[in-house]
Amino acid sequence: MPSTPPLAYVIAGSEATGGAGIQADLKTFQQRGVYGVGTLTCIVSFDPLHDWAHRFVPVEPQVIVDQIEAATATHDLDTVKIGMLGTPATVDVVAKSVSTRPWRHVVLDPVLICKGQEPGAALDTDTALRERVLPHATVVTPNMFEAATLAGMDRIDDVADLTEAARRVHALLDTSAGPRYVVAKGGAELPGPDAVDVLFDGEEVTVLTAPKVGEERVSGAGCTFAAAITAELAKGADVPAAVEVAKDMVTAGIRARVAAHTPFDTVWQGAYTG
Numbered sequence: 001m002p003s004t005p006p007l008a009y010v011i012a013g014s015e016a017t018g019g020a021g022i023q024a025d026l027k028t029f030q031q032r033g034v035y036g037v038g039t040l041t042c043i044v045s046f047d048p049l050h051d052w053a054h055r056f057v058p059v060e061p062q063v064i065v066d067q068i069e070a071a072t073a074t075h076d077l078d079t080v081k082i083g084m085l086g087t088p089a090t091v092d093v094v095a096k097s098v099s100t101r102p103w104r105h106v107v108l109d110p111v112l113i114c115k116g117q118e119p120g121a122a123l124d125t126d127t128a129l130r131e132r133v134l135p136h137a138t139v140v141t142p143n144m145f146e147a148a149t150l151a152g153m154d155r156i157d158d159v160a161d162l163t164e165a166a167r168r169v170h171a172l173l174d175t176s177a178g179p180r181y182v183v184a185k186g187g188a189e190l191p192g193p194d195a196v197d198v199l200f201d202g203e204e205v206t207v208l209t210a211p212k213v214g215e216e217r218v219s220g221a222g223c224t225f226a227a228a229i230t231a232e233l234a235k236g237a238d239v240p241a242a243v244e245v246a247k248d249m250v251t252a253g254i255r256a257r258v259a260a261h262t263p264f265d266t267v268w269q270g271a272y273t274g
């Protein structure tokens with residue numbers, strides 16, 4: 001007899017070192033007992049000869065459409081994570097495809113700027129993401145930079161600022177079809193001894209904290225966090241419970257991080273068995 005494990009879908013980029021992107025997403029799904037299905041939007045290959053600069057190659061829009069067609073025809077998918085899109089053309093096709101299906105949850109990790117891109121192109125992508133994808137999201141997980149950019153704030157210095165950013169990003173979401181959630185991540189960047197994130201559901205603010213592991217950012221932390229939320233939602237958890245598991249998983253994964261020759265170590269998804 002075939003089995004029917006919980007399913008989760010991810011539309012994201014490949015990060016060639018294995019630390020972030022769809023590689024981290026699928027490892028996270030597997031570790032949480034969820035069968036992962038993935039669609040590739042772009043390929044990022046850090047350049048070891050040029051200070052690990054991001055080399056960025058977008059996947060042809062039609063090839064993205066083909067992948068989404070194959071994935072959604074094969075499985076009954078109702079929970080999707082959207083990671084790096086990277087170009088306005090990619091944002092367009094993904095937004096169009098996503099809008100044709102009745103998702104239970106769309107978790108958006110708004111990876112805004114790919115460091116290899118020209119600022120002009122990045123700005124176009126930011127605008128497209130904000131206008132075309134954000135309205136479909138049920139959960140959005142901006143980091144400090146993304147939260148400040150989306151919220152139109154010059155800087156975020158403390159938990160009060162982070163909370164204000166979460167409120168402003170929430171105001172960009174479409175709440176007509178049900179509750180929407182923002183998790184603004186202070187992470188390693190927000191000053192203080194703890195890695196603090198703020199969950200805002202439109203009414204209540206919940207602050208999640210864990211002791212900071214060093215002061216460094218760790219590659220794949222944002223991807224693992226959003227993928228763990230997606231996996232828990234796919235299994236039927238509500239958003240606050242999913243976010244709690246994701247926080248525990250990313251903290252354990254950063255503690256057990258994998259050493260790498262890149263400037264950042266990378267999350268070990270296998271560390272968390274909770």
Ligand SMILES: Nc1ncnc2c1ncn2[C@@H]1O[C@H](COP(=O)(O)OP(=O)(O)O)[C@@H](O)[C@H]1O
Binds near residue numbers: 210215218219221225
């Ligand atoms: N050094 C750290 N120690 C503990 N938790 C961290 C650390 N860095 C990030 N986190 C947590 O990992 C999750 C993802 O953080 P995020 O800010 O998106 O990381 P990044 O943008 O560097 O990928 C959040 O829950 C954040 O608080």
Ligand SMILES: Cc1ncc(COP(=O)(O)O)c(C=O)c1O
Binds near residue numbers: 111223
């Ligand atoms: C394809 C891709 N997706 C997502 C990310 C974001 O990764 P992180 O989880 O470290 O924020 C990166 C960062 O390099 C990337 O290359």
